[in-house]
Amino acid sequence: MMDLSELGEQGLIERIRRRIGRKSQDIVVGIGDDACAVKAYSALLTLITTDAFVEGNHFDLSYFSFKEVGMKAMAASISDVAAMGGVPRYCVVSLLSPPTISVADVDGILDGIEESCDEYGVELVGGDAVGSKSLAISVTVIGEVETENIALRSGAKPGDSIFVTGDLGASEAGRLVLSRGLDLDEDVRAYIVKRHSSPIPRVKESRELVRNQGIHSMIDISDGLAIDAGHIAQESGVKLVIAVESLPICPQVHTVAGASSATALDMALFGGEDFELLFTAAGLDLKEVGSTPITKLGQVEEGSGVFLVSADGTESPLLPEGFKHF
Amino acid sequence: MMDLSELGEQGLIERIRRRIGRKSQDIVVGIGDDACAVKAYSALLTLITTDAFVEGNHFDLSYFSFKEVGMKAMAASISDVAAMGGVPRYCVVSLLSPPTISVADVDGILDGIEESCDEYGVELVGGDAVGSKSLAISVTVIGEVETENIALRSGAKPGDSIFVTGDLGASEAGRLVLSRGLDLDEDVRAYIVKRHSSPIPRVKESRELVRNQGIHSMIDISDGLAIDAGHIAQESGVKLVIAVESLPICPQVHTVAGASSATALDMALFGGEDFELLFTAAGLDLKEVGSTPITKLGQVEEGSGVFLVSADGTESPLLPEGFKHF
Numbered sequence: 001m002m003d004l005s006e007l008g009e010q011g012l013i014e015r016i017r018r019r020i021g022r023k024s025q026d027i028v029v030g031i032g033d034d035a036c037a038v039k040a041y042s043a044l045l046t047l048i049t050t051d052a053f054v055e056g057n058h059f060d061l062s063y064f065s066f067k068e069v070g071m072k073a074m075a076a077s078i079s080d081v082a083a084m085g086g087v088p089r090y091c092v093v094s095l096l097s098p099p100t101i102s103v104a105d106v107d108g109i110l111d112g113i114e115e116s117c118d119e120y121g122v123e124l125v126g127g128d129a130v131g132s133k134s135l136a137i138s139v140t141v142i143g144e145v146e147t148e149n150i151a152l153r154s155g156a157k158p159g160d161s162i163f164v165t166g167d168l169g170a171s172e173a174g175r176l177v178l179s180r181g182l183d184l185d186e187d188v189r190a191y192i193v194k195r196h197s198s199p200i201p202r203v204k205e206s207r208e209l210v211r212n213q214g215i216h217s218m219i220d221i222s223d224g225l226a227i228d229a230g231h232i233a234q235e236s237g238v239k240l241v242i243a244v245e246s247l248p249i250c251p252q253v254h255t256v257a258g259a260s261s262a263t264a265l266d267m268a269l270f271g272g273e274d275f276e277l278l279f280t281a282a283g284l285d286l287k288e289v290g291s292t293p294i295t296k297l298g299q300v301e302e303g304s305g306v307f308l309v310s311a312d313g314t315e316s317p318l319l320p321e322g323f324k325h326f
Numbered sequence: 327m328m329d330l331s332e333l334g335e336q337g338l339i340e341r342i343r344r345r346i347g348r349k350s351q352d353i354v355v356g357i358g359d360d361a362c363a364v365k366a367y368s369a370l371l372t373l374i375t376t377d378a379f380v381e382g383n384h385f386d387l388s389y390f391s392f393k394e395v396g397m398k399a400m401a402a403s404i405s406d407v408a409a410m411g412g413v414p415r416y417c418v419v420s421l422l423s424p425p426t427i428s429v430a431d432v433d434g435i436l437d438g439i440e441e442s443c444d445e446y447g448v449e450l451v452g453g454d455a456v457g458s459k460s461l462a463i464s465v466t467v468i469g470e471v472e473t474e475n476i477a478l479r480s481g482a483k484p485g486d487s488i489f490v491t492g493d494l495g496a497s498e499a500g501r502l503v504l505s506r507g508l509d510l511d512e513d514v515r516a517y518i519v520k521r522h523s524s525p526i527p528r529v530k531e532s533r534e535l536v537r538n539q540g541i542h543s544m545i546d547i548s549d550g551l552a553i554d555a556g557h558i559a560q561e562s563g564v565k566l567v568i569a570v571e572s573l574p575i576c577p578q579v580h581t582v583a584g585a586s587s588a589t590a591l592d593m594a595l596f597g598g599e600d601f602e603l604l605f606t607a608a609g610l611d612l613k614e615v616g617s618t619p620i621t622k623l624g625q626v627e628e629g630s631g632v633f634l635v636s637a638d639g640t641e642s643p644l645l646p647e648g649f650k651h652f
Contacts, residue, residue, distance in 0.1 A: 084361045150354070
């Protein structure tokens with residue numbers, strides 16, 4: 001089986017170039033020159049975001065397929081564009097890889113990147129491939145958003161309600177199942193593992209929220225609700241008060257909690273990579289966007305920090321703890 | 327001395343945010359939200375390019391300072407934008423690093439990135455920082471170019487002359503000196519090492535060439551003259567004929583060759599990372615751009631491949647060999 005050192009960098013680029021067709025008329029120069037060139041539109045802001053996805057830190061090849069690695073490497077940056085209210089358009093990818101990786105495995109990674117691109121309307125327009133001790137993928141996504149629709153962390157106002165899309169804790173629960181091999185019903189296991197390995201950035205939901213729902217602030221939950229709610233509080237100069245009993249904890253997270261030493265609440269508050277959207281808006285009564293449920297978590301007040309309110313009304317600070325990258 | 331694991335990802339982002347001021351009015355949202363947002367201009371194409379710079383592959387910390395690592399990580403992508411005829415505007419950087427790296431060393435890398443940004447008018451608008459076994463930096467640069475000024479690899483035409491900026495072989499010679507500790511005069515050593523550790527992307531020269539000199543095709547020499555000339559030949563469907571005696575070999579490369587087993591010609595033909603511009607144009611008689619010398623190397627003919635012509639007129643194929651990343 002051919003490995004990457006035999007294929008070589010140029011061989012890899014040719015391989016990618018052959019399989020990735022140029023679809024958008026906005027791509028003037030695609031893969032194969034020194035840079036890609038795409039059309040710009042003065043009415044739109046360009047969004048730029050980058051995320052690295054590193055073996056041994058974000059993923060473990062003992063339980064991630066190469067295709068899942070490719071898909072998940074894309075998720076964080078696509079979700080970041082969604083968190084700004086934008087449409088992801090283009091991506092460039094740096095593949096850092098041991099030279100002994102097989103070409104079939106590289107194809108697996110490309111399969112994942114391509115599937116993610118197709119799913120979210122993103123086009124791969126360039127990249128780099130270099131040798132490295134361990135596998136890592138750095139993805140930069142370029143998106144667009146109308147000036148009037150951009151959603152920032154800094155826009156929350158006292159009086160806003162706080163909302164979240166989908167549910168919480170599933171990615172962290174899936175990570176626990178994968179890394180600890182918990183004893184679970186196969187359906188639960190398959191479901192929750194997929195939530196970790198193939199999270200769904202909320203691109204369509206984001207566009208509905210910024211275009212038609214007049215939201216004030218937004219962030220995606222990549223580092224965990226506690227940390228990301230803290231970002232909105234800090235950047236907006238406000239206090240966020242979240243009701244514990246309102247949290248839409250994913251039902252299967254309770255099952256995982258029962259089979260492990262973790263609590264469902266901890267997974268929902270501190271687990272990263274759910275990629276749900278956390279947003280605030282005034283006077284909004286929204287139960288779903290498309291088929292994605294929307295849950296009201298609490299309200300924005302004058303002050304600072306994030307606080308949890310329990311069923312008996314006790315308020316306690318929610319400290320910004322979550323997954324540490326170092 | 328504090329290391330990165332104590333500072334943490336958020337601490338690092340805050341540190342970067344404090345030191346990097348937002349300078350351009352075109353940056354609507356800078357570092358600190360989910361993505362940056364910059365203004366777009368319909369009259370300009372957006373250029374996107376990414377390059378990874380990996381310890382043990384592109385550099386060795388035994389002879390690179392952290393500041394040099396930061397600067398050089400930027401060079402390849404800035405040079406790629408220059409190779410398209412564009413102006414580099416923004417960059418995002420992923421820092422993959424062992425958690426034990428000291429904050430002082432991270433500051434060194436940031437110093438290098440910042441110096442490079444200042445030198446070439448680029449603004450750091452975002453990034454990511456994650457733990458990794460070895461140090462790697464992935465840089466994406468976003469640039470702009472007028473549609474009529476874009477320079478491609480595919481534009482060379484039979485009858486064009488072939489030109490190169492500056493001189494050749496210096497980066498490879500510097501790499502040899504650093505990795506093999508050759509015995510050299512201190513002035514030569516300092517000069518040639520700097521050519522490897524702090525190469526100069528030809529941004530200003532590129533702009534003059536595309537705006538005022540009517541060039542037909544362009545590439546930057548990142549993988550070596552042999553490989554990069556081959557890209558122009560292949561993408562343009564032409565044959566490039568280069569006269570050996572015309573090659574502007576950096577004088578100090580001859581000195582390094584004398585102290586090693588490498589030949590100056592090999593370093594000039596196959597050494598990567600010179601970041602000079604190789605371009606073709608018809609009826610152009612150009613000796614310099616600003617203070618940068620321009621040398622005519624040969625001519626474009628009907629056919630395919632790259633050929634070297636020796637002083638006695640013998641033509642031999644120049645095979646696409648150079649630095650292998652895997």
